[in-house]
Amino acid sequence: MSEYDDLVAERLAAVRERITRAGGVGVTVLPVTKTFGIEACWAAHRAGCTAVGENYAQEVAAKLGGQTLPFGVHFIGQLQTNKVRQLAPLVTVYETVDRPSLVAELAKRAPGAAVLLQVSTVGEVGKGGCPIADVPALLDTARAAGLEVRGLMTVGPTEGGPEAARPGFRAVRALLDRVGLAVLSMGMTDDLEVAVQEGSTQVRVGSALFGARPPLSTLVR
Numbered sequence: 001m002s003e004y005d006d007l008v009a010e011r012l013a014a015v016r017e018r019i020t021r022a023g024g025v026g027v028t029v030l031p032v033t034k035t036f037g038i039e040a041c042w043a044a045h046r047a048g049c050t051a052v053g054e055n056y057a058q059e060v061a062a063k064l065g066g067q068t069l070p071f072g073v074h075f076i077g078q079l080q081t082n083k084v085r086q087l088a089p090l091v092t093v094y095e096t097v098d099r100p101s102l103v104a105e106l107a108k109r110a111p112g113a114a115v116l117l118q119v120s121t122v123g124e125v126g127k128g129g130c131p132i133a134d135v136p137a138l139l140d141t142a143r144a145a146g147l148e149v150r151g152l153m154t155v156g157p158t159e160g161g162p163e164a165a166r167p168g169f170r171a172v173r174a175l176l177d178r179v180g181l182a183v184l185s186m187g188m189t190d191d192l193e194v195a196v197q198e199g200s201t202q203v204r205v206g207s208a209l210f211g212a213r214p215p216l217s218t219l220v221r
């Protein structure tokens with residue numbers, strides 16, 4: 001264990017403590033390693049996490065391609081159909097499936113893939129996600145295409161603080177129960193308590209584990 005490993009393990013313990021204080025039991029922490037090097041993935045793995053979350057297809061390929069990984073990779077970024085082929089050998093769960101064209105591409109390039117359906121409750125442009133009303137039909141489409149739908153995923157609003165996320169989180173949890181799925185990926189560093197209170201089963205946490213990310217504009221995607 002390096003000093004960096006110790007730091008990540010300590011921060012993970014602090015995140016787990018936040019979850020417990022919010023009343024969460026059995027909530028998984030998905031460490032979000034986007035923009036951080038492979039050492040972040042290894043540190044999270046050594047701290048006991050079984051998968052990492054990544055957002056950018058190019059970065060996933062450059063960082064994780066060509067090696068055998070002892071941990072899973074969840075794709076949590078906006079997914080373009082033309083990136084699926086590149087991702088297929090590396091990604092173990094696609095969390096942002098939000099439209100039939102993506103279902104079709106996944107069925108072709110990653111048959112039987114494990115997926116979550118991304119639900120939009122905020123109506124923010126450019127964030128992706130399927131409106132709540134359209135989720136049951138998308139679920140049917142994904143199952144008919146042979147995908148293994150494990151649950152739902154949602155991203156809270158960027159503005160308004162953690163409480164602004166609560167109504168959307170509650171609506172997505174109700175939807176999860178209505179369609180009878182098990183996994184609910186919701187909550188990030190700033191709103192994980194609210195997400196846990198509203199029934200999240202997996203929080204996606206980046207900055208609380210690895211520190212501040214460089215601004216997006218400086219990144220090669």
Ligand SMILES: *Cc1c(COP(=O)(O)O)cnc(C)c1O
Nearest residue numbers: 032076188189190204205206207
């Ligand atoms: C970056 C990202 C996260 C992690 O965000 P933090 O605020 O750093 O915890 C979680 N989910 C998605 C979809 C992200 O893009």
